[in-house]
Amino acid sequence: MAPTQGPRAPLEFGGRRGSATAAARHHVPPAPGGPVRGPARLLGPPASLPGLEALWSPRALLLWLSWLGLQAALYLLPARKVAEGQELKDKSRLRYPINGFQALVLTALLVGLGMSAGLPLGALPEMLLPLAFVATLTAFIFSLFLYMKAQVAPVSALAPGGNSGNPIYDFFLGRELNPRICFFDFKYFCELRPGLIGWVLINLALLMKEAELQGSPSLAMWLVNGFQLLYVGDALWHEEAILTTMDITHDGFGFMLAFGDIAWVPFTYSLQAQFLLHHPQPLGLPMASVICLINAIGYYIFRGANSQKNTFRKNPSDPRVAGLETISTATGRKLLVSGWWGMVRHPNYLGDLIMALAWSLPCGVSHLLPYFYLLYFTALLVHREARDERQCLQKYGLAWQEYCRRVPYRIMPYIY
């Protein structure tokens, strides 16, 4: 048993057994490697699996480390603003550079320059499998470093659940809340930079490869690229908003988040574009317009709900939210009960799920793979919502019960 620092918190994610099983099961699904293209089949024998030798490539390792180095360098560039995080246990607040969107633009410029100098971006799709492997390996090694770093951290620096005393659970869920070296905040960096920007770069490479193979990218590929670029651009544009999310304010930084941020996001969130490269889908303009409308509705709800809560949490008397109805809580903070947050208790999740549907539809309905994100994301958000409800009930007690009475649905009005 590892030594514990301070009192132990109740375990989440199925406790020790749950985190051990999940740690053992985590692997990135194989990315398409070869140039095979054709209709997708849901039934029938699986294509032959790549051998172990297909996982390891020193070139992929070099590329991956250069990518992490580039994103770290962009993080350290002067920022347009430095924001303060939520108040910590010891009453202090951490400071965070707001330059994520700048990193996205500079990365795009560098990639554009590279391509005009002959960088073969279309070769990236063939390296996805070894890249996913080295990303998983780095996430694992990095999590070991985080675990060891947390052993010497003061109790006040640990996450609420980061002190179980069980090494596997603590390694998986993370011990320290905001591990940093000087101004470099590892969790904040990983959550928004290498994975998210890497995701849209992989999408772009898949689009280029498709253009190489068939003369021009398909409409379906354009839509998937456009929607997901909007999502990533939006996250980086509203970078400061991440400082009030559960990941930053509550969860420790361990293998689950490190792996999720740098390996899971880029290589599985790009599955729709990967699928389209190998299984081109015909898509007419009328259907494309309907899909764009679905994405626009999802984005409108997602952005509206997230911005409304952020504005309210930053300044409840801001004219944009001052007229909304609220419930007072014993902590002095208030809860919104009208506007987006009066419709369901997690309107932002609803918008996110509607967008997830719009990202899958361009891939047609011949295979389940493009719907993997939608299914996984539904499970993730249902679980996340339950965790958040538990925390809010603990934090706000009777006021939260009153909120649940007035806004009875969690994510989907009249359904859930």
Ligand SMILES: NC(=O)C1=CN([C@@H]2O[C@H](COP(=O)(O)OP(=O)(O)OC[C@H]3O[C@@H](n4cnc5c(N)ncnc54)[C@H](OP(=O)(O)O)[C@@H]3O)[C@@H](O)[C@H]2O)C=CC1
């Ligand atoms: N694409 C992906 O893979 C993922 C995307 N997401 C997205 O990230 C975004 C952030 O999600 P997440 O961090 O889970 O949580 P939220 O942004 O929904 O934040 C939940 C917190 O909001 C506050 N809150 C809840 N209800 C109210 C209310 N009525 N009035 C005011 N404040 C309220 C509470 O905190 P407090 O009162 O302390 O402020 C609560 O803990 C979402 O849009 C989600 O869809 C999340 C996970 C994965």
Ligand SMILES: CC(C)=CCC[C@@H](C)[C@H]1CC=C2C3=C(CC[C@@]21C)[C@@]1(C)CC[C@H](O)C(C)(C)[C@@H]1CC3
């Ligand atoms: C399967 C596995 C290991 C899951 C780990 C979960 C993580 C992949 C997600 C937890 C919360 C996330 C958020 C985003 C990406 C996925 C992870 C890291 C996010 C950065 C996506 C863009 C959004 O606009 C966001 C900034 C609101 C969001 C924050 C949460």
